[in-house]
Amino acid sequence: MNKAKISVFYRISHWFTYHPWLKVISFLLAVLVWFYVRGEISKFNY
Amino acid sequence: MNIFVLWKPAIEILILWFVIYHIMLFFEGTRAIQVLRGIVILLLAFFVFQNMGFLILDWLLTKLFAISVIAILIIFHPEIRQGLARLGKRHLFGTVLREEELDFILSQIVKASEILSRDKIGALIAIQREDSLTPYTESGVIIDAKVSIELIQTIFTPGSMLHDGGLVVQHGRIMAGGCLFPLTASQDLSRIFGTRHRAALGLSEETDAIVIVVSEERQDMSFAYQGRLHQDVSPGEMLTRIKDIIKIKKENE
Numbered sequence: 001m002n003k004a005k006i007s008v009f010y011r012i013s014h015w016f017t018y019h020p021w022l023k024v025i026s027f028l029l030a031v032l033v034w035f036y037v038r039g040e041i042s043k044f045n046y
Numbered sequence: 047m048n049i050f051v052l053w054k055p056a057i058e059i060l061i062l063w064f065v066i067y068h069i070m071l072f073f074e075g076t077r078a079i080q081v082l083r084g085i086v087i088l089l090l091a092f093f094v095f096q097n098m099g100f101l102i103l104d105w106l107l108t109k110l111f112a113i114s115v116i117a118i119l120i121i122f123h124p125e126i127r128q129g130l131a132r133l134g135k136r137h138l139f140g141t142v143l144r145e146e147e148l149d150f151i152l153s154q155i156v157k158a159s160e161i162l163s164r165d166k167i168g169a170l171i172a173i174q175r176e177d178s179l180t181p182y183t184e185s186g187v188i189i190d191a192k193v194s195i196e197l198i199q200t201i202f203t204p205g206s207m208l209h210d211g212g213l214v215v216q217h218g219r220i221m222a223g224g225c226l227f228p229l230t231a232s233q234d235l236s237r238i239f240g241t242r243h244r245a246a247l248g249l250s251e252e253t254d255a256i257v258i259v260v261s262e263e264r265q266d267m268s269f270a271y272q273g274r275l276h277q278d279v280s281p282g283e284m285l286t287r288i289k290d291i292i293k294i295k296k297e298n299e
């Protein structure tokens with residue numbers, strides 16, 4: 001029983017269609033966290 | 047602005063995005079997602095309070111987060127352990143099965159389950175979907191063999207070394223036998239169901255796997271998916287419903 005390899009195109013298209021909202025929310029959170037940490041760091045003049 | 051000034055923050059945000067996305071993906075479809083949603087709402091409230099200058103609420107949430115780090119470590123201890131184990135073993139270039147291969151494998155599993163139920167032999171078979179079942183295979187014995195009715199029957203024959211545990215089907219192969227699955231804590235499950243059904247339901251709550259369970263006492267076949275137990279289904283119905291679940295999921299993806 002052979003297993004079929006997934007094409008690169010399928011992988012790229014799958015990345016965009018698989019849990020798109022989770023990707024958007026996690027991106028917003030990442031930006032939020034980055035700006036928060038930068039703000040905290042600047043308070044202490046690192 | 048010089049573009050080279052921006053590349054470091056961009057990489058930092060991308061790494062943060064990758065980490066946060068995978069944490070959320072790990073919890074998606076499990077009971078922990080509700081807790082995670084709560085944490086995200088608290089985080090957003092925290093940023094709003096801080097930017098609007100609500101000092102008391104800001105202070106309270108800051109203290110709450112300090113304590114919650116320890117609380118999260120305790121509450122999510124099993125999930126964190128599994129997540130770290132999965133992180134190191136994730137296959138970046140996995141494989142998918144063709145439809146006819148999938149049909150063949152499912153028909154073999156369902157046919158084997160039918161024979162086992164007729165012979166009053168209990169069985170527990172987990173079919174991997176998107177979520178990796180590798181952490182559960184570690185508790186059993188690696189087989190890595192083609193799916194066949196005869197092999198499934200042999201594994202679950204009372205007296206065999208692997209009959210008392212779950213069978214994991216990964217990438218179209220019988221990957222491991224005698225595996226331990228997490229038991230559900232659900233109070234909704236009837237008392238007539240034993241540990242095998244609790245394990246099937248428990249695994250379906252933690253992952254997106256389809257878990258077939260054969261009862262030796264009642265000689266019936268059931269399957270658990272996404273925390274729901276579909277009881278006493280005929281072999282034909284089970285095959286159709288499992289195929290439908292897989293097709294619907296593929297279309298959604």
